[in-house]
Amino acid sequence: MVYGNKSGSNGDWAVEAQGLVKTFGDNRAVDGVDLQVRTGSIYGVLGPNGAGKTTTIRMLATLLRPDAGSARIFGHDVVKESQIVRQLIGVTGQYASVDESLSATENLIIFSRLLGLGRAESRRKAEELLEEFGLTEAAKRPLKNFSGGMRRRLDLAASLIAQPPLIFLDEPTTGLDPRTRSQMWDTIRRLVKTGSTVLLTTQYLDEADQLADRIAVIDTGKVVAEGTVDELKASVGTSSLHLRLADLEDNNSARHIIEQVLGVPTKISSEAGKITAPMANADLVTDLLIALRTAGIHLSEMSVQKPTLDEVFLTITGEGVKEDASTTQASDDMYKAKEARA
Numbered sequence: 001m002v003y004g005n006k007s008g009s010n011g012d013w014a015v016e017a018q019g020l021v022k023t024f025g026d027n028r029a030v031d032g033v034d035l036q037v038r039t040g041s042i043y044g045v046l047g048p049n050g051a052g053k054t055t056t057i058r059m060l061a062t063l064l065r066p067d068a069g070s071a072r073i074f075g076h077d078v079v080k081e082s083q084i085v086r087q088l089i090g091v092t093g094q095y096a097s098v099d100e101s102l103s104a105t106e107n108l109i110i111f112s113r114l115l116g117l118g119r120a121e122s123r124r125k126a127e128e129l130l131e132e133f134g135l136t137e138a139a140k141r142p143l144k145n146f147s148g149g150m151r152r153r154l155d156l157a158a159s160l161i162a163q164p165p166l167i168f169l170d171e172p173t174t175g176l177d178p179r180t181r182s183q184m185w186d187t188i189r190r191l192v193k194t195g196s197t198v199l200l201t202t203q204y205l206d207e208a209d210q211l212a213d214r215i216a217v218i219d220t221g222k223v224v225a226e227g228t229v230d231e232l233k234a235s236v237g238t239s240s241l242h243l244r245l246a247d248l249e250d251n252n253s254a255r256h257i258i259e260q261v262l263g264v265p266t267k268i269s270s271e272a273g274k275i276t277a278p279m280a281n282a283d284l285v286t287d288l289l290i291a292l293r294t295a296g297i298h299l300s301e302m303s304v305q306k307p308t309l310d311e312v313f314l315t316i317t318g319e320g321v322k323e324d325a326s327t328t329q330a331s332d333d334m335y336k337a338k339e340a341r342a
């Protein structure tokens, strides 16, 4: 690679961040974040609303100056060498940063032209990307008539015009329907196969699971866990138990029994009488059911599911995702609800 010599021994690392801090008023949105992303990998930053994911990405992408700490992109300091860094990265925002009154095609052509592509090449590139993201039908419509999912796809398409060595994707699939979501995953994998490094944020454990080589879990501005998907899963348990009691009065005794049998803290969901708990070993379900029956506790519903982000936090931090965490993005919550039902 051209900049290989210059980055010297740092050539292995696409991102090296140490002690990044960003404060807004008296809110330490990012509170000492360390990150190391290996060149050629997919790195996932997982966290609930307001955890500091976007703020971290904005600092790494030179869009926001850190209050403390430092970060290097392929060995180049994000503050002192921001011009070089900008040439090595692409950023896809959580919200489309494109012109509302223009069509999808026009927007992509403008981006291409800004990046120095010729007129014919820009048009060809725009058509190719619209096809890839399933937007060909909508290509001529002005953006203000696009759905949220269509905007998100267009936003990613725009950032792929010049495939940069490092691509930041801020919640690339939030709000997308399942089919588009898995298309997006394929695109992201292809980017990495063809030489890019990807740092993505997500609120979905399964997305990190599908894509990321390593994951950092962040909560209230701090990295609370870091490791490979397998390491993280091992700390969370491979599955999670969901059950509902026939009689709400049994709540406390049921939780006590579950905590004893499974050896983990339980959580009461906002839906009345629903108890969830991480589970390392699905075999323990038998023991648990026997213990509950012996205690005369009746269930109305029982299932074992893959762990949710909520349970990752429950296990790692000993507490659930903050209640106010879900107030900002109604459509995302609807999506998650749909997903949970599927």
Ligand SMILES: Nc1ncnc2c1ncn2[C@@H]1O[C@H](COP(=O)(O)OP(=O)(O)OP(=O)(O)O)[C@@H](O)[C@H]1O
Binding pocket: 024, 027, 029, 047, 048, 049, 050, 051, 052, 053, 054, 055, 056, 094, 203, 328
């Ligand atoms: N420009 C800003 N001015 C003031 N506060 C901000 C600003 N940007 C972010 N914050 C605050 O910083 C904290 C972290 O926000 P951030 O957007 O980084 O979270 P996030 O993890 O990306 O959340 P989400 O999943 O909702 O996108 C939040 O409390 C947010 O309100």
Ligand SMILES: [Mg+2]
Binding pocket: 053, 054, 055, 094, 170
């Ligand atoms: Mg964000």
